Amino acid sequence: MRYRQAHAAKSGSVPFALRGPKSLRGALLAAVATAASLVAAAPASADALPTLSIAPPSGTLTEAGTASFVVTASAASAVPITVKWNVVDVTPAAGHAAATPSGTNADLTAPLSGTAIIAANATTTTIDVATAADTLFEDPEDFAVEISEPTNATLGTPTKATATITDDETAPTVAITPIAVTEGNAGTRQQTFTATLSGTAGKTVKADWSTVSGGAGTPGIGDAVLGRDFVGANGTLTFPAGTTTQTFMVDIIGDAIDEGPATRVDATDGEVFEIVVAPVAGESPASVVGGSTEITITDDDAAPTVTFDNLAVNEGSDTAAVLLPIKLSNGSDHPIAFTIAPDGAATTAVDTATGVVGDNDFAHLGTAATIGPEMTSGYAAVLVNGDGVNEPDETVGLTVTPDAGDDGATWLTSPGADPAALTLKNDDKAPDLEIRSGKGKEGDTVDVVGTVTGISQTGANLTLTFTGAAADGHRAASASDFTPPSTTTVSIPAGTLAGTELPVPPLKLKLYDDTEAEPAESIVVSGTGTGGTVTSGVIVIEANDGYQPAKPTISASSTKIDGPGPVTITGKVGAGETVELWGAPVAATKQPLKKLTSATADGTGAYSFSRTITTGYRFQTKSQEGVTSSEITVRVMQDPVFTAASGAKGKLTLRVAADPKLAKAAVTVERYSGGKWSATSWKGSTDAKGVWQSTVSAKAGSSWTLRARVGGSAAVGVDAGYSATKKVTVKK
Secondary structure: OOOOHHHHHHHOOOOOOOOOOHHHHHHHHHHHHHHHHHHHHOOOOHHHOOEEEEEOOOOOEEOOOEEEEEEEEOOOOOOOEEEEEEEEOOOOOOOOEEOOOOOOOOOEEOOOEEEEEEOOOOOEEEEEEEEOOOOOEOOOEEEEEEEEEEEOOEEOOOOEEEEEEEOOOOOOEEEEEOOEEEOOOOOEEEEEEEEEEOOOEOOOEEEEEEEEOOOOOOOOOOEOOEOOOEOOOEEEEEEOOOOOEEEEEEEEEOOOOEOOOOOOOOOOOOEEEEEEEEEOOOOOOOOOEOEEEEEEEEOOOOOOOEEEOOEEEEOOOOEEEEEEEEEEOOOEOOOEEEEEEEOHHHOOOOOOOOOOOOOOOEEEOOOEEEEOOOOOEEEEEEEEEOOOEEOOOEEEEEEEEEOOHHHOHHHOOOOOOEEEEEEEEOOOOOOEEEEOOEEEOOOOEEEEEEEEEOEEOOOEEEEEEEEEOOEOOEEEOOHHHEEOOOOOEEEEOOOOOOOOEEEEEEEEEEEOOOOOOEOOEEEEEEEEEEOOEEEOEEEEEOOEOOOOOOOOOOEEOOOEEEOOEEEEEEEEOOOOOEEEEEEEEOOOOOOOOEEEEEEEOOOOOEEEEEEEEOOOEEEEEEEOOOOEOOOEEEEEEOOOEEEEEOOOOOEEEEEEEOOOOOOOOEEEEEEEEOOEEEEEEEEEEOOOOOEEEEEEEOOOOOEEEEEEEEOOEHHHOEEOEEOOOEEEEOOO
């Protein structure tokens, strides 16, 4: 037989022709029939095999569930079809993770591979993959099953299908610890907080956190305030997969304020603020469940104590409010009210007008004071009426008492009444009797009176003393020159007005008349006493009996000094007299003398002045009686500074500075030789600064002994003078 291959390929049947003896054709046909029946029972050819594909599970796949993948043949087969399958890695979808097929925290359970069979004449079978149960919070996780190596079939598409395991754990919550922290007394302190997830996550978990003032951001009593009790902060916590704790820090602000809820349980109640945890904005699904944790800043400050201290102020001369401080040892978060009451037993000042000089000293300005929350000072106010009256120091007694209950006493340690005294210090001088100075001739009786200054609430008793003493440039009177008054006491009654003359009648001072020619003499009236003072006065007995004042003497320590410098002027006048020094520089045109200074002669009448001059000067003195001394002149002699040096061969450098500094003064350099001084040719005149200098030639190696002469100026009282000697050797 010959098969017609081309026809077979086109039609799927195989025609053939029997050739041979007719006797064999029946047997051959029977054989062909048998072969055909066998062929019909055999698998189809490769060109006719069914194709296989795989589909993912339907519905939602959860942990501890079964993923049923469906393998489908394109056509039924008369014989069973087999295909191998394996769980394989897959690139997860966005927002998903890859499932862990085996090992620790495996998401699948064995078997993870095998052979699937499609029964004869069937077209589908399933591959079941079991998912594992866990307690991790995870993203959806993807895995795939892939088929391969079929028998009695070929692979179609797809050969791989993906399944997603949906997590059945809820997002974790976040717990914050500690929930109570120490406050401190000052500055800031970093407090570490720990954030703990309620469960382990199989993925990175993020959570935003922030601090909020107590009272949900509207703080009241017992609530911590952002910026005052803690420093506001926020951030994002990141928990890598498998971790459950992270830490962060918040700065706690310390203070000394007693704080706590409106109803105190104990001294450490403190104030609260919140740490709020929330999902990260824009994250879907959220990694955590948001929540808020209340944090207590434990109070470590005692309830304050109160002090009401004494205060002393000057009374002044006008009306002014005075504040007596009510002080707390430390602040409280509550206002604390006090009642202010007068303490009559401790008060000496007068708060009414009674008609007595210096009364109506003060007035109360209020009966209540409140120290605000977190403050430490309040005040009791008193109006002080100042005056110009001399009076004893006076006191105003006060008592402060905290109000009862939550208005005050509840928030204090050892509350109770506290007294204090305001002292009004007298700042007005005691009255003074200013004795009126006067004069009289020998034989006269002089009235002695004084003028009162100041006013007093109490009287003053004074005793006057009459003493011969030098005063106002006069010689002291002797005891024989006068007779003191028979009564020397003077009283200034309380309330005596300033300007009043006392005593009435005046005291009588008798001046003794003698025949001795005497200058004016003085009697000093002074005094002491209680409640007042005396300002001394002077009674002058006029010069008498033809007295002529003596002319002052005058002399100078030297009538000519070397260079500018001090000169001492001395002489004598009357004992204890005031003497004036007058003077003027010597000038081409004589100038009038001017007063330079004054001094008081000693008990012998000697006086002394010291004056620095730079040119000639004229001096004269004048006694307090107006008599002038002779005039003297002190001249200044030149005291020049001369330098001589040789800096080059055969050369001398010469410099002369006049002292006093005169311009155009003649300068001559002299040489000492053969036992005498002689002028050299080195000469000139000073410039505007009083200096002459020159470089001159001299024999190399020669030695010279030199000095400089500088001329003076009669117009200004300066005489010529010489410098110190200088020795110099001319450079070779």
